[in-house]
Amino acid sequence: MKHRVVIVGGGVAGLDLAGQLARSKQPELDVTLIDRESAHVWKPMLHTIAAGTADTFPNQTAYLVQARRRGFRFEPGEVVGVDRQSHEVEIALMVDGEGCELVPARKIAYDTLVLAAGSRANDFGTPGASEHCMTIDSRHEAIACNDHLRILMLKAIASGNTLSIAIVGAGATGVELASELIRLADILEQHGASGLRKGLKISLIESQSRILGPFPDKIAAAASEVLEDLGIDVLTHAPVQSADAQGFVLADGRRIDAELRIWAAGVRAPEFIAGIEGLEHSRLGQVVVGPTLMSAQDPAIFALGDCASLTLPDRTSPLPTTAQAAYQQSFYLGRQLPRMLNDYPVPAFRYHDFGSLVSLGGYDAYGTLGRFGLFRGGFLKGRVAQLGHALLYRRHQARLYGPVRGSLLWLADCVGGAIRPTQRLG
Numbered sequence: 001m002k003h004r005v006v007i008v009g010g011g012v013a014g015l016d017l018a019g020q021l022a023r024s025k026q027p028e029l030d031v032t033l034i035d036r037e038s039a040h041v042w043k044p045m046l047h048t049i050a051a052g053t054a055d056t057f058p059n060q061t062a063y064l065v066q067a068r069r070r071g072f073r074f075e076p077g078e079v080v081g082v083d084r085q086s087h088e089v090e091i092a093l094m095v096d097g098e099g100c101e102l103v104p105a106r107k108i109a110y111d112t113l114v115l116a117a118g119s120r121a122n123d124f125g126t127p128g129a130s131e132h133c134m135t136i137d138s139r140h141e142a143i144a145c146n147d148h149l150r151i152l153m154l155k156a157i158a159s160g161n162t163l164s165i166a167i168v169g170a171g172a173t174g175v176e177l178a179s180e181l182i183r184l185a186d187i188l189e190q191h192g193a194s195g196l197r198k199g200l201k202i203s204l205i206e207s208q209s210r211i212l213g214p215f216p217d218k219i220a221a222a223a224s225e226v227l228e229d230l231g232i233d234v235l236t237h238a239p240v241q242s243a244d245a246q247g248f249v250l251a252d253g254r255r256i257d258a259e260l261r262i263w264a265a266g267v268r269a270p271e272f273i274a275g276i277e278g279l280e281h282s283r284l285g286q287v288v289v290g291p292t293l294m295s296a297q298d299p300a301i302f303a304l305g306d307c308a309s310l311t312l313p314d315r316t317s318p319l320p321t322t323a324q325a326a327y328q329q330s331f332y333l334g335r336q337l338p339r340m341l342n343d344y345p346v347p348a349f350r351y352h353d354f355g356s357l358v359s360l361g362g363y364d365a366y367g368t369l370g371r372f373g374l375f376r377g378g379f380l381k382g383r384v385a386q387l388g389h390a391l392l393y394r395r396h397q398a399r400l401y402g403p404v405r406g407s408l409l410w411l412a413d414c415v416g417g418a419i420r421p422t423q424r425l426g
């Protein structure tokens with residue numbers, strides 16, 4: 001019988017890994033991918049879908065199509081538990097918007113389980129945050145956010161009133177989302193929605209002393225200047241004490257009212273990850289793994305990407321929860337897991353820091369180069385950084401579809417963008 005590998009999560013790491021392992025011949029593997037969404041969207045693009053500056057359909061990959069193309073099996077559903085004793089993954093009942101059953105609750109057996117379920121924003125238990133704030137951690141949530149945003153913008157255009165939006169968290173997601181919202185207003189004004197940009201009030205709330213905490217001071221200062229020039233109200237040293245249906249109350253007593261409230265701060269593992277008994281977890285609920293991405297307590301369970309906590313010998317803290325770390329772990333496990341299953345010795349995972357990029361809605365972009373090569377630690381800005389940001393997405397497409405199909409998709413996007421809007425305007 002084939003060795004059953006079950007991968008939970010079809011994000012950057014999980015979908016790429018499923019395609020790699022499905023082609024393995026020694027040993028032959030029966031690969032199953034589980035995800036609650038029907039299609040994959042590159043997570044660094046979710047903020048553009050939430051803002052409406054990118055349409056969902058051209059930028060998504062249907063799991064069923066990719067499964068047929070790559071040779072693995074796709075199971076739709078939300079994982080709610082893992083039974084380590086019986087080696088089974090528990091999937092919840094799926095219902096439609098009216099509560100009708102779509103797919104029954106079920107269990108899927110595994111020989112090897114790979115957890116690649118990503119992460120979610122962390123509201124740190126802030127009162128009212130989960131009830132009154134939207135998040136954009138998944139394709140479904142980003143679309144829902146854009147649907148709500150479109151309704152609010154239509155009301156603002158019709159009434160001439162101000163539309164207030166508050167974003168909690170000034171990391172890369174919050175900063176990029178804020179700038180994309182300004183870009184959307186500019187695009188809509190070009191299509192006749194006069195006065196929208198002037199009537200759009202955006203507050204970016206950050207508890208730390210500056211925005212873009214993981215980035216160098218130079219990038220944070222430059223990005224903050226651009227955001228303020230765009231008319232975005234950037235608040236630092238502003239921890240949120242509570243949230244309600246009208247806005248936020250800050251720790252110093254100030255109140256920030258907003259019709260649309262988006263929580264983009266913090267990182268935590270999905271609840272079912274933190275609830276797997278017998279495994280060591282980080283304070284964020286991630287599974288603590290060793291240098292081969294295997295959990296120390298269960299050799300049948302591996303974890304990678306945002307839901308894994310890995311501290312390498314040359315580091316004092318776990319690897320960052322970034323797409324590049326997830327990619328590298330996926331590539332490593334795709335090559336080494338078949339060898340481990342055959343009891344061959346494998347090298348430890350090694351992480352290479354290729355730098356980081358942040359794009360401000362086409363108004364500017366900044367980045368740093370990695371800690372290697374001739375331009376170690378170099379600084380990028382403007383068109384060069386924007387091109388680098390775009391190439392990351394094209395590389396992702398090439399990994400999914402292969403270099404030829406990926407290049408054709410790029411060409412199709414360029415042609416399509418020349419004849420129709422790339423934004424969701426209808």
